[in-house]
Amino acid sequence: MPGGRGGRVTRAREGAAAPGGRLGVWVARPVPAGARTAERVAALGHRPLLAPVLDLAPSGAPPPDGPFDALILTSASAVPAVARSALAALPAFCVGARTAAAARAAGLDRVREAGGDARALAALIGDALPRGARLVHAAGQERKDEPAATLGARGYRLTVWVAYAARPVPDLPEPVATALAEGALDAALHYSRRSAATALGLARAAGREAAFRGLAHHCLSPDVAAPLVAAGILSHVVAARPDEDALLAGLGPILSDSGVEASPGLRPGREQC
Numbered sequence: 001m002p003g004g005r006g007g008r009v010t011r012a013r014e015g016a017a018a019p020g021g022r023l024g025v026w027v028a029r030p031v032p033a034g035a036r037t038a039e040r041v042a043a044l045g046h047r048p049l050l051a052p053v054l055d056l057a058p059s060g061a062p063p064p065d066g067p068f069d070a071l072i073l074t075s076a077s078a079v080p081a082v083a084r085s086a087l088a089a090l091p092a093f094c095v096g097a098r099t100a101a102a103a104r105a106a107g108l109d110r111v112r113e114a115g116g117d118a119r120a121l122a123a124l125i126g127d128a129l130p131r132g133a134r135l136v137h138a139a140g141q142e143r144k145d146e147p148a149a150t151l152g153a154r155g156y157r158l159t160v161w162v163a164y165a166a167r168p169v170p171d172l173p174e175p176v177a178t179a180l181a182e183g184a185l186d187a188a189l190h191y192s193r194r195s196a197a198t199a200l201g202l203a204r205a206a207g208r209e210a211a212f213r214g215l216a217h218h219c220l221s222p223d224v225a226a227p228l229v230a231a232g233i234l235s236h237v238v239a240a241r242p243d244e245d246a247l248l249a250g251l252g253p254i255l256s257d258s259g260v261e262a263s264p265g266l267r268p269g270r271e272q273c
Contacts, residue, residue, distance in 0.1 A: 049175055054168055061163070070133060095117065098243075131154055168202075180212060
């Protein structure tokens with residue numbers, strides 16, 4: 001299978017040979033975002049199977065006491081908890097367009113959006129707020145080091161509020177287990193590192209690892225792909241940009257050229273992506 005930059009994953013092209021070029025696509029992300037993704041996959045002419053491996057739920061933790069100068073949002077999943085709190089009145093700095101849209105829909109009216117990743121978010125805040133500003137990050141129970149690490153190093157005072165938690169489902173969803181056993185899936189969409197690792201673990205526990213490895217795994221970023229790389233799974237691609245448009249374009253070799261590149265970290269021992 002090709003491993004250089006710009007290469008295409010063989011499995012995705014094999015799917016084009018199916019009648020009508022329709023791929024069976026496992027959408028593993030939590031609802032409600034997963035439902036929107038499934039609709040988009042169907043609109044592309046494919047067969048989505050919505051079966052989340054993580055359940056999102058409010059943490060129940062009360063918001064921290066301020067005062068704060070601004071709110072940080074790195075996931076739309078935090079928006080419902082924020083909307084029910086006094087933090088909704090703060091200027092909100094959002095990691096990307098989807099989170100910003102969710103914030104506006106929930107009634108937040110001072111919303112700014114970055115380019116889709118944590119570094120761009122830290123840069124946006126650095127341009128807008130003076131060092132020493134007091135920030136509150138409404139986040140999930142498990143989160144990455146950024147943007148907190150960069151903002152802290154630049155002198156911002158950051159408080160993290162765990163507004164929601166993502167909990168793995170106990171077993172591989174039955175529709176997925178059946179589809180893997182019957183060869184009815186061609187691809188899987190992965191939006192987070194934890195989701196990708198959880199999907200792999202559930203497939204392994206259910207005795208479906210071999211079929212799981214045979215899918216074309218479309219990952220939102222190199223970080224999301226990392227558990228698959230570590231497991232030696234070859235058939236994965238990484239979106240050229242960390243947004244859903246680029247990710248879904250990877251399903252489009254049957255339709256048109258896309259903005260998705262094969263990951264350079266395809267084989268154990270090679271430079272990781």
